Structure formats: C-alpha cells, structure tokens
Amino acid sequence: MDDLSGKVAVVTGSTKGIGRAIVEAVAARGGSAVVSSRTESEVREVAAELDARHPGRVIGIPCDVRERSACQALVEGAVAELGGVDILVNNAGLGRFAKLQEMDPADWEIQLRTNLDGVFHCSQAVIEPMRARGGGWILNIGSLAGRNAFSGGAAYNASKFGLLGMSEAMMLDLRHEGIRVSCIMPGSVNTHFFDGGPDPDDDWKLQSDDIARVVMDLLAFPERALPSRIEIRPTQPPRK
Numbered sequence: 001m002d003d004l005s006g007k008v009a010v011v012t013g014s015t016k017g018i019g020r021a022i023v024e025a026v027a028a029r030g031g032s033a034v035v036s037s038r039t040e041s042e043v044r045e046v047a048a049e050l051d052a053r054h055p056g057r058v059i060g061i062p063c064d065v066r067e068r069s070a071c072q073a074l075v076e077g078a079v080a081e082l083g084g085v086d087i088l089v090n091n092a093g094l095g096r097f098a099k100l101q102e103m104d105p106a107d108w109e110i111q112l113r114t115n116l117d118g119v120f121h122c123s124q125a126v127i128e129p130m131r132a133r134g135g136g137w138i139l140n141i142g143s144l145a146g147r148n149a150f151s152g153g154a155a156y157n158a159s160k161f162g163l164l165g166m167s168e169a170m171m172l173d174l175r176h177e178g179i180r181v182s183c184i185m186p187g188s189v190n191t192h193f194f195d196g197g198p199d200p201d202d203d204w205k206l207q208s209d210d211i212a213r214v215v216m217d218l219l220a221f222p223e224r225a226l227p228s229r230i231e232i233r234p235t236q237p238p239r240k
C-alpha cells in the first residue's frame, strides 16, 4: 500500500529486525506507528530516529508482551497518543533451540509466553479499539517452523504451530466484525534472531524489508479479500 496516512499501526518487538522494518514501512507511507520492545532505551532511541526520518509519526511505548497489563497499556497508549489502532502486528518473538532432553524449562516457558501468550494478550487488547474504527487487521508473524518441525525445535515449533492454528481460529472469530487476521510465515530472515545478529555473509536469506513488503502488499488488498496464510522463503538457500 502506498498511502497509509490516517492509519495507526502497533508493532510488537519492533526495535530490531522484522518489526523495525514494518514500522519503517508504515511511517514511510505516512502512517503512524508504535515502536515497542522490552528494552526501554532502545524503544525511545528507535522511535525518535524513525519519527525524524519519515513523514508518519512514530512513538515508542515499552512493552513485554508476556505481561497482559503491559499489552493493555501499549494499546491504550496508541489510542491516547495516536487516536486509535487500525493494524496490530504481533511480531515479538524469540527462539531458543535445544533437544527436548537438554531443554531448560525456562527456555520452554519464555518461548511459549512470548510467541503465543503475547499474541493472545495484544490481540484481545485491540479488539475494542478496532471495533471503534469499524475494523482492522491483525498480522501475526508466524514461521515456516509452524509447518516444518526440526530436531531442537520442540518449543519453537510448538509456539509457531500453535500460532498458525490460533491465527486461523482468530480469523474465523473476527472476520464478520471487519477485523482481518493473517499469519505471515517466513523462512530464514537475516536479523538479530540468531546469535551474533545479522550476518553480511548470509546474503541468501530473506531481509526484514522483504517481510515488511509482504505486510504492505497485504494492506493494499480490498476489504472483501483476506489472504489468511502467507509463506515466504529464500529462493536459493544452501543446498543440503
């Protein structure tokens, strides 16, 4: 979509990687957006930088999506400062990979609470504000790991398989209220998700901007159309 003026997007986990690229794409098209993550200093810094660089207004509100009250405050802050919420991108997520027999229960818990509970809390929080605007769009950032299991991925696979099912149920729950729900399922993206951060040698991977482009393309669909599950993968990953 080329013009998002008048629209407001809340993007969780958006100080880095995919979330940051989505905020940047919204603001570049004149929309308003909320940058958010657990790290308050980065939230303030990134919001100020993107606000200065783009025509759309960008504000920062820290939020750990594991905390229901913080998700509520995130949405209330967007409504108070920006006038409403039209788009929620449930992007905050992390992966901690270990075989089941070696997995730390804390790693299990943080993935399920961030990648699933956070989506539940933020999505419930935006329903009333979206109703007030006559509709909206909830975009869940899933993963191809929500379709393909791998050794060492029990917790991450559980969270992303779960998110796919949850997204489709949410879509059925909310479609008649004019609230569309989509699950975008990327393959490998060159972000901070993996240890050490983005690697210039990983030029075969998707870039965060590729996922932001999918989001912008989705937003351009007419109201009657709802692409509910989108897979995107690198064209030429290393041959196995």
Ligand SMILES: NC(=O)c1ccc[n+]([C@@H]2O[C@H](COP(=O)([O-])OP(=O)(O)OC[C@H]3O[C@@H](n4cnc5c(N)ncnc54)[C@H](OP(=O)(O)O)[C@@H]3O)[C@@H](O)[C@H]2O)c1
Pocket: 012, 013, 014, 015, 016, 017, 018, 019, 036, 037, 038, 039, 042, 063, 064, 065, 066, 091, 092, 093, 094, 095, 114, 141, 142, 143, 144, 185, 186, 187, 188, 189, 190, 191, 192, 193, 194
């Ligand atoms: N990179 C990939 O290959 C890939 C592929 C498929 C899907 N995905 C999905 O894409 C999404 C974004 O990942 P990314 O690759 O962009 O990762 P990233 O570069 O590591 O960025 C993750 C963002 O989420 C924030 N975050 C982490 N835990 C949070 C929490 N509890 N509450 C709020 N924010 C939190 C981080 O900031 P703080 O740590 O400061 O909170 C950061 O801003 C995730 O859902 C991931 O599962 C990634």
